[in-house]
Amino acid sequence: xxxxxxxxxxxxxxxxxxxxxxxxxxxxxxxxxxxxxxxxxxxxxxxxxxxxxxxxxxxxxxxxxxxxxxxxxxxxxxxxxxxxxxxxxxxxxxxxxxxxxxxxxxxxxxxxxxxxxxxxxxxxxxxxxxxxxxxxxxxxxxxxxxxxxxxxxxxxxxxxxxxxxxxxxxxxxxxxxxxxxxxxxxxxxxxxxxxxxxxxxxxxxxxxxxxxxxxxxxxxxxxxxxxxxxxxxxxxxxxxxxxxxxxxxxxxxxxxxxxxxxxxxxxxxxxxxxxxxxxxxxxxxxxxxxxxxxxxxxxxxxxxxxxxxxxxxxxxxxxxxxxxxxxxxxxxxxxxxxxxxxxxxxxxxxxxxxxxxxxxxxxxxxxxxxxxxxxxxxxxxxxxxxxxxxxxxxxxxxxxxxxxxxxxxxxxxxxxxxxxxxxxxxxxxxxxxxxxxxxxxxxxxxxxxxxxxxxxxxx
RNA sequence: GUGAUUGUAGCUCAGUUGGUUAGAGCGCCGGAUUGUGAUUCCGGAGGUCGCCGGUUCGAGACCGGUCUUUCACCCCA
Numbered sequence: 001x002x003x004x005x006x007x008x009x010x011x012x013x014x015x016x017x018x019x020x021x022x023x024x025x026x027x028x029x030x031x032x033x034x035x036x037x038x039x040x041x042x043x044x045x046x047x048x049x050x051x052x053x054x055x056x057x058x059x060x061x062x063x064x065x066x067x068x069x070x071x072x073x074x075x076x077x078x079x080x081x082x083x084x085x086x087x088x089x090x091x092x093x094x095x096x097x098x099x100x101x102x103x104x105x106x107x108x109x110x111x112x113x114x115x116x117x118x119x120x121x122x123x124x125x126x127x128x129x130x131x132x133x134x135x136x137x138x139x140x141x142x143x144x145x146x147x148x149x150x151x152x153x154x155x156x157x158x159x160x161x162x163x164x165x166x167x168x169x170x171x172x173x174x175x176x177x178x179x180x181x182x183x184x185x186x187x188x189x190x191x192x193x194x195x196x197x198x199x200x201x202x203x204x205x206x207x208x209x210x211x212x213x214x215x216x217x218x219x220x221x222x223x224x225x226x227x228x229x230x231x232x233x234x235x236x237x238x239x240x241x242x243x244x245x246x247x248x249x250x251x252x253x254x255x256x257x258x259x260x261x262x263x264x265x266x267x268x269x270x271x272x273x274x275x276x277x278x279x280x281x282x283x284x285x286x287x288x289x290x291x292x293x294x295x296x297x298x299x300x301x302x303x304x305x306x307x308x309x310x311x312x313x314x315x316x317x318x319x320x321x322x323x324x325x326x327x328x329x330x331x332x333x334x335x336x337x338x339x340x341x342x343x344x345x346x347x348x349x350x351x352x353x354x355x356x357x358x359x360x361x362x363x364x365x366x367x368x369x370x371x372x373x374x375x376x377x378x379x380x381x382x383x384x385x386x387x388x389x390x391x392x393x394x395x396x397x398x399x400x401x402x403x404x405x406x407x408x409x410x411x412x413x414x415x416x417x418x419x420x421x422x423x424x425x426x427x428x429x430x431x432x433x434x435x436x437x438x439x440x441x442x443x444x445x446x447x448x449x450x451x452x453x454x455x456x457x458x459x
Numbered sequence: 460g461u462g463a464u465u466g467u468a469g470c471u472c473a474g475u476u477g478g479u480u481a482g483a484g485c486g487c488c489g490g491a492u493u494g495u496g497a498u499u500c501c502g503g504a505g506g507u508c509g510c511c512g513g514u515u516c517g518a519g520a521c522c523g524g525u526c527u528u529u530c531a532c533c534c535c536a
Contacts, residue, residue: 007527061535325536353536
């Protein structure tokens with residue numbers, strides 16, 4: 001049979017895995033730096049845990065796991081006869097693959113509340129699955145890197161998560177633009193525009209402003225039930241670029257004013273407490289561009305306060321041609337655990353899209369050189385008699401912590417050097433009868449082709 | 460889920476209005492060079508033309524279906 005893998009999934013070569021590990025390790029380092037602790041949850045959750053958490057669209061994108069055994073025998077016969085997939089589902093599938101890391105985390109917090117100290121800060125770097133139609137930068141299996149804190153509504157966390165986002169992209173050498181908004185501001189807008197009942201529709205429409213322009217957004221809004229008065233209010237709102245100019249427009253909305261105050265506090269905190277060296281960054285207290293963006297809506301239903309979205313800064317030199325959606329995002333959710341029976345447990349978190357970050361770094365050729373190199377020495381032997389000597393040498397080098405490998409057959413040097421080249425070995429130790437006798441090894445540096453004679457202690 | 464798009468050697472791709480034995484570059488293997496890779500020269504191997512069906516005397520090419528790729532929606536990392 002012809003080998004293949006499912007749509008939207010990928011295999012990774014060793015060099016790719018090393019570079020992915022590099023991204024994960026940078027992100028993990030910053031998670032830990034900010035006091036987040038690792039947890040793990042199963043790749044499968046009970047389907048009931050997942051359904052209804054991501055909206056109607058999200059439910060369609062859940063991967064369902066078929067029950068074991070004679071699942072059709074136990075299926076809802078009426079629904080089956082009627083070919084009603086949605087209805088028959090409950091009787092043939094009780095598990096599903098996780099769609100993100102946040103909902104399983106909420107479930108985890110509720111189940112382990114007695115073992116956790118609140119505020120509880122956790123991170124997780126794990127794959128998630130979505131039955132979406134694949135595109136570039138969009139896969140059915142991909143990793144998310146999440147940091148969340150639950151059990152506090154302190155705005156310090158909004159500030160520190162912004163610093164965390166900033167720190168990761170700074171270390172990765174990627175210029176990013178971090179956009180920040182607050183759902184309460186959007187709620188306030190919906191209120192004064194008379195669209196409080198369909199705020200979701202409104203935010204989805206205005207989220208597309210920079211992509212399709214105001215005229216199309218207005219069209220979209222109208223089809224979603226906005227009248228002329230509402231359009232005017234929204235237009236005026238979207239034209240206000242700064243927090244200061246938005247604030248007066250929300251003077252009549254309690255929730256809107258709250259959102260403004262919260263965001264202002266977050267920006268102030270970040271600026272006042274900035275650890276940046278003098279002259280770094282854009283004057284907002286972080287390395288990357290940090291902006292208030294009133295058009296930022298983000299899809300996930302459960303966000304209630306701050307929302308982030310991070311994109312590649314295409315104004316930065318060398319990054320002009322990068323076309324990629326958001327590479328990180330997040331937000332505050334007032335109430336994610338109550339559906340699992342735990343009240344008053346606000347949370348806030350961010351998520352890094354490692355796959356997209358990989359694609360961007362690849363396109364920018366921004367991976368550090370040593371991210372694709374692992375082996376330090378390859379040992380090659382010219383004849384059978386010296387092979388055992390070579391195995392002794394490689395064993396002693398490994399015992400010292402040196403990354404070393406042995407070519408397992410005596411063969412033509414030509415072939416063995418070619419193998420060393422493919423293995424990306426920076427140095428090759430050549431053992432022939434001369435070297436085995438004297439203990440003076442010929443060591444070739446592959447990059448330059450130069451060769452020197454060294455004793456074992458010098459390796 | 461809707462509408463497009465792609466698939467030929469390990470990789471990137473040619474392949475004329477349907478016509479003999481499907482090609483190139485790179486890579487791979489062997490040799491020039493039995494102690495020197497990445498550069499040079501010579502030789503060689505490698506194909507179910509994504510898959511299934513149809514039209515035809517004849518299909519890599521045309522038609523239908525299906526899978527996959529990419530893209531726009533929807534939504535999202």
